[in-house]
Amino acid sequence: MTDKDLKTEEKILEAAANEFLQKGKSGARMQEIANNAGINKALLHYYYRSKDKLFESVFTVVIKKLLLSKVNKIIEEEKDAIGLVRRFVATYIDIINKNPMIPFFVLEEITKNPGRLTNSMLNSGLPINKVFNLINDSAKQGVIREIEPQQLIINILSMSIFPVIGRNMFQPILFNDNKKAFDQFLESRKTEVADFIIRSIQPDK
Amino acid sequence: MTDKDLKTEEKILEAAANEFLQKGKSGARMQEIANNAGINKALLHYYYRSKDKLFESVFTVVIKKLLLSKVNKIIEEEKDAIGLVRRFVATYIDIINKNPMIPFFVLEEITKNPGRLTNSMLNSGLPINKVFNLINDSAKQGVIREIEPQQLIINILSMSIFPVIGRNMFQPILFNDNKKAFDQFLESRKTEVADFIIRSIQPDK
DNA sequence: CCCTAAATTAACCAAATGGTTAAACCATTA
DNA sequence: TAATGGTTTAACCATTTGGTTAATTTAGGG
Known part of the structure; x- marks a missing residue:
């Protein structure tokens, strides 16, 4: 459970990062993220409630993990x-x-x-x-x-x-x-x- | 006629430039451009057939007029x-x-x-x-x-x-x-x- | 093996959005 | 002044899009 939990959440975050990085916030599509994560779109909202929240997570991760360290x-x-x-x-x-x-x-x-x-x-x-x-x-x-x-x-x-x-x-x-x-x-x-x-x-x- | 033509077209282009510059191509909204130009949305498509075409016009004008000269x-x-x-x-x-x-x-x-x-x-x-x-x-x-x-x-x-x-x-x-x-x-x-x-x-x- | 709770999905929904259409408006001119 | 052609609008339309719901599947514990 915990194992697959993390996997799914991680897959989403990765797919979301790709999409947001490539197309920007307004250009990104939730459906596309779901597709690239290999999951149903509803699952996006199950883990991250909204597009905004998902973006927020991606933004934080991207900045902290890849730049400041x-x-x-x-x-x-x-x-x-x-x-x-x-x-x-x-x-x-x-x-x-x-x-x-x-x-x-x-x-x-x-x-x-x-x-x-x-x-x-x-x-x-x-x-x-x-x-x-x-x-x-x-x-x-x-x-x-x-x-x-x-x-x-x-x-x-x-x-x-x-x-x-x-x-x-x-x-x-x-x-x-x-x-x-x-x-x-x-x-x-x-x-x-x-x-x-x-x-x-x-x-x- | 010719006079008001140019005025409307110009108003549209200006409003479009503002919107595109501020929100980018995907973030820009045709309705918003129409509002800020003080016209009906259909007029946008009368003068510039599509969002893409309108963007194209704005892009060309912005670059040529304001940068290269x-x-x-x-x-x-x-x-x-x-x-x-x-x-x-x-x-x-x-x-x-x-x-x-x-x-x-x-x-x-x-x-x-x-x-x-x-x-x-x-x-x-x-x-x-x-x-x-x-x-x-x-x-x-x-x-x-x-x-x-x-x-x-x-x-x-x-x-x-x-x-x-x-x-x-x-x-x-x-x-x-x-x-x-x-x-x-x-x-x-x-x-x-x-x-x-x-x-x-x-x-x- | 069954029960429960979390994970996942298919099917929807409402709002937003780019675009269209048909009618009205307005100015010019014959 | 009536016909004409370009301009403008209100009302629509189809699609996209973010988001929801109810039902199904899955996994783990008793």
Whole structure:
């Protein structure tokens, strides 16, 4: 019982995640989720009462399980600004490459439904203050130049996330729609982006 | 007749743009568009046969009218890599700030419906080759360091576009949900981003 | 082996939604 | 002013869609 319970609930969540990630909240169809989970549609409502509730579950799982975990660890561990940039960029691009739908999915929901964040995600306690302090301290010690932490952080995130989100835009325009070339490009960015950033935050001599 | 024709068609297109920009293709409702245009729903189908056709019109207008025009001009005019970066970033961030919904709107459609690009947009003849050449030539002349044009271009676009797209994510997390502070932040990026980039592409001495 | 409670399904339902139709309206012009 | 053709509307329609209900199946414990 317990065994099959979990299996069914898990199957639903997985199918729902696929559907929501692919088509977004309003584009997703409960029937489709049921089909892909290999169950009757009524069972969806048996486990998760409504589409909204189901979405909520998927959203939480997707965010917590696939994004916040590794990131937090890196921030906690790394005490060196330059090293943090290197490790963060490499890890983050890697995570996103392996789950290319997630950033857009999260972005869509947060864009169309602001106020999502303040609750679950902000409480997830991502150690943003640590990053602020590290950037400021590193500047004071002359390891990097002075720079507003927000500017640096958003630059890093932008260059890590946006290329993947905008893949279907960039690949045709900048790579003749060559999938392999674009995959290589993304792979190379794990170090390229870090180098690009580090060059820019080198202290003025 | 002709006068009122255009007025109605225009009203529809405007209302449709608002609805599609706000809720996306699948979230948009024909009834809502009709309401906001102040007309009967049947009129929508009289002028634009279906939701798809209407969306198509909106999409084309939005892209051509609001994005490609100014950008092309800058690229055509500017012959200096550093100057191009400065002007492009300032202009682009400005355009996007004034139309913050557009990037996400375009992104959503292109993501969920790839193959959109190859037709209308790629034929719009944006002078991407000019940019490639300028970057390569500038590197050869020692004005900037060697860098893959794609890396540089995508870095520029990422840092210009993503902060606006991700506003509802960044504003709460990095700015205590202070709208004014974030507006100032975006404004300052018109020069900050250019500086950040230029520092990074300075030739190795 | 039977009883009970949870799991699962088939058949429905009501609301929403994109789309259609036939009639009314309005402006132009012959 | 009456005919004409484009414009606009009210009323419908068929389908889709999220959700419900009542009945059936399944599994485990006594």
